[in-house]
Amino acid sequence: MSPQGGQYLNKAAVFSSLGAARLSQLALGCSVVAMVSHSAGYSGGSYGVFCMAVWCACFGMTTVVFFLDATRLHACLPVSWDNLTVAFAALATLILGGYPVYFVRAECPYGGCEVRNFRIAVTVCSIAGSLAYGAEVILSRAKPGRVVGYMATVSGLLKVVQGFVACIIFGALANGTEYSRHVATIYCVVVYAVCFAMTTVVVILTVSGRTGCLKLPFDRFVVVYTLLAVLLYLSASVVWPVFCFDRKYGSPERPSSCPRGRCPWDSKVVVAVFSFVNLALYVADLVYSQRIRFVTQQPRV
Missing domain, CATH: 1.20.120 (Four Helix Bundle (Hemerythrin (Met), subunit A))
Structure with a gap:
């Protein structure tokens, strides 16, 4: 040997x-x-x-x-x-x-x-x-003075959590939420799908080391996409509860005849709660993404 x-x-x-x-x-x-x-x-x-x-x-x-x-x-x-x-x-x-x-x-x-x-x-x-x-x-994870990959930063880790929360939302949507009854709730589903797809793309590009194929600098792309996701989730977080729990479109209270574990109203609540959770995650992501962009633009001493 x-x-x-x-x-x-x-x-x-x-x-x-x-x-x-x-x-x-x-x-x-x-x-x-x-x-x-x-x-x-x-x-x-x-x-x-x-x-x-x-x-x-x-x-x-x-x-x-x-x-x-x-x-x-x-x-x-x-x-x-x-x-x-x-x-x-x-x-x-x-x-x-x-x-x-x-x-x-x-x-x-x-x-x-x-x-x-x-x-x-x-x-x-x-x-x-x-x-x-x-x-x-x-x-x-990223520490001061240590060079690491994007996924080890707070923004990168938040991307994983956002995707996980989106999967919970999709699971609840598949459990009889009756989202197809209103155009507005269909819009919310499109928002969840688009944001999840874009988050997945960011993770895949980062893991595969292909961030250089973007026409925009990666840090700028992340900030722009995250801002768009915040606006989309903000709209969905308002529209979904209105069209699911307002008396004009749905029921503000849980129906007494609704079976435990298979109740569309419960699934609607899960979607509403985790919509706000993901909105908060995207807002936090936007803050940290903007911070990373500023750090990378600091002049060399």
């Missing part, structure tokens, strides 16, 4: 704070997948299957990230590695921290209390995994 062979392995992938966070992600992800497969009864419904798919995807992606980082093979990929890893870690933090809570039931399901106990253990490990991914985000 060549005495220089050691340089091909990245010891920092293991013996560092970031390496420890990823090893914790692997251990917790493996534990979750094993317990769910063993006796958590995930196949009892579509939601359980979805959770299992998310756990497997996160565990698989973390395995690939750890392997490529340890072997330095990520340098062969046509992507911006730092942007890719922090964007994935931020998304995994959000997904693993929220979905498993709905996977747990206080009562014992058909499989007995053993299934419930396994589900509790799975939820605990999944939330711990979310914290491990959150630790990676904190370790990778």
Whole structure:
């Protein structure tokens, strides 16, 4: 073996704070997948299957990230590695921290209390995994005097959260919100779709390292797009509640005959609440995006 062979392995992938966070992600992800497969009864419904798919995807992606980082093979990929890893870690933090809570039931399901106990253990490990991914985000995020990718900045991380919140809105829209009854609510859906698509484009361009293909400077493009998203979400946040909860168009109170979990009125409330959440996120994004633009324009000393 060549005495220089050691340089091909990245010891920092293991013996560092970031390496420890990823090893914790692997251990917790493996534990979750094993317990769910063993006796958590995930196949009892579509939601359980979805959770299992998310756990497997996160565990698989973390395995690939750890392997490529340890072997330095990520340098062969046509992507911006730092942007890719922090964007994935931020998304995994959000997904693993929220979905498993709905996977747990206080009562014992058909499989007995053993299934419930396994589900509790799975939820605990999944939330711990979310914290491990959150630790990676904190370790990778932008700090004063440190050069990092766009996704490691506050603005970049907010892009991931905005996309996640938009997915929650789409899920509620698909749960019988009856948005097609009014042109105004259809407009709101178009707003959600356009903003989500543009946010996705920004993330893809950043992760793939193709921001240079834009005709505008990337920082200016982000500011212009975010301002447009703020205006669109502001209009949707006003129009949606009016046409869903005003007595002229909808119902301001929850119908007593509406079934729990399948009530269009509940879905409309979810859309309204998360519309305001995303509006606040885009406003915060605009502030930080403008700040980044000013910093990049400072003259050299």
